[in-house]
Amino acid sequence: MDFELTDDQRQVRDVAREFAADELGDRIAPYDERHEFPHAIVRKLGPLGFLGVLVPEEYGGAALDYVSYAVIVEELCRGDASVGITMWAHNSLCSNHIASFASREQKGRYLPALASGEVLGAWGLTEPGSGSDAAALRTRAELAGDAWILNGSKAFITNASVGGTAVVMARTDPEKKSRGISAFVVEKGTPGFTAGKPYRKLGLHASDTAELIFQDARVPAANLIGERGMGFVQSMQVLEGGRIAMAAMGVGIAQAALDQAVKYMKERTAFGKRLAEFNGLQGMVADLATQIDVARLLTLRAAYLKDQGRPAMHAAAMAKLFASETAMKAATQAVQIHGGSGYITEFPVERIFRDAKLTEIGEGTSEIQRLVIARELLQLA
Numbered sequence: 001m002d003f004e005l006t007d008d009q010r011q012v013r014d015v016a017r018e019f020a021a022d023e024l025g026d027r028i029a030p031y032d033e034r035h036e037f038p039h040a041i042v043r044k045l046g047p048l049g050f051l052g053v054l055v056p057e058e059y060g061g062a063a064l065d066y067v068s069y070a071v072i073v074e075e076l077c078r079g080d081a082s083v084g085i086t087m088w089a090h091n092s093l094c095s096n097h098i099a100s101f102a103s104r105e106q107k108g109r110y111l112p113a114l115a116s117g118e119v120l121g122a123w124g125l126t127e128p129g130s131g132s133d134a135a136a137l138r139t140r141a142e143l144a145g146d147a148w149i150l151n152g153s154k155a156f157i158t159n160a161s162v163g164g165t166a167v168v169m170a171r172t173d174p175e176k177k178s179r180g181i182s183a184f185v186v187e188k189g190t191p192g193f194t195a196g197k198p199y200r201k202l203g204l205h206a207s208d209t210a211e212l213i214f215q216d217a218r219v220p221a222a223n224l225i226g227e228r229g230m231g232f233v234q235s236m237q238v239l240e241g242g243r244i245a246m247a248a249m250g251v252g253i254a255q256a257a258l259d260q261a262v263k264y265m266k267e268r269t270a271f272g273k274r275l276a277e278f279n280g281l282q283g284m285v286a287d288l289a290t291q292i293d294v295a296r297l298l299t300l301r302a303a304y305l306k307d308q309g310r311p312a313m314h315a316a317a318m319a320k321l322f323a324s325e326t327a328m329k330a331a332t333q334a335v336q337i338h339g340g341s342g343y344i345t346e347f348p349v350e351r352i353f354r355d356a357k358l359t360e361i362g363e364g365t366s367e368i369q370r371l372v373i374a375r376e377l378l379q380l381a
Helices: 007-023 025-034 039-043 066-079 081-101 104-116 174-180 231-267 279-307 313-343 348-360 366-378
Strands: 121-124 140-144 147-158 165-171 181-187 193-195 209-220
Touching (some): 007 025, 007 066, 025 039, 025 081, 039 081, 066 231, 081 104, 081 121, 081 147, 081 165, 081 231, 081 348, 104 165, 121 147, 147 181, 165 209, 174 231, 181 209, 181 231, 231 279, 231 313, 313 348, 313 366
Parallel strands (some): 121 165
Antiparallel strands (some): 140 147, 147 209, 165 181, 193 209
């Protein structure tokens, strides 16, 4: 059993850590305050290979393993979760769906631009009336000659209004339930395809989240990904990798919260002593550090299983559940350690606290993760 990263994985981690130190952290605060997408910062991820992490080299990607991917996501989210989620939603969901299931022609058409960062990707499964019950989606796609006509909408979509390429799930055979859902590549500029106004969110203010809207959107028949009716099956496999990335995001946010708590405890004094000298607070950060390490190890285990081609759904659900709840706990306790200072925007823990909550909701809520884990243990279909 080897708990060490390889030399290549450490090098990738160090590049991501350096980028986060140079470009994120306090530098992202003005974007967060303005609810502004940091286009210039995100563009810098492309030359590093961080927007083509899972894309094969023949299509311009970095073709990294999932362990490397997880440590990149952790380091970026440790610097800023808005940039982190922008990067991993682009990679895990849109690009990975195309790389895993699209035809060679489709890969050649879309992946190079996605991998270079010339185009950002979005992925549409969730709808206003179907979140956890994703198979209940209502967006329809009807074949009309050489095109599919899409009608409906997708909700809470990362990169919705800044993305140039989207992978979208739509119902093509309503009577077949989950086996009647297909996946399509839809390009920005397609008539009838628009993005809604970006949401005003609790956290992740510098990420782009909006609806995708389809009103008689005409999508070429050639843009169907894989076989008709296999879109939901594809999506469940895509989400397995997405949950590993969300777990890594939780680890990064939790580590950021701990970093800020430790820094504050070393600087702030009360009753003639630094906060770092108070036993109660020492116990809080010791527990947090332990739980963060557990979350990190669970995440890396899931990533390792994915790299080995072994079943990872159960491990990904465990990692995502524990890491996301650790992120929320770490952020809450970091605010508590800061006291009143943690409740004002001058200190980063306020932003970290707001960002952490999404990890317990996105890519399947904590309740869904518990369901996935329990059904595996009980061997329920």
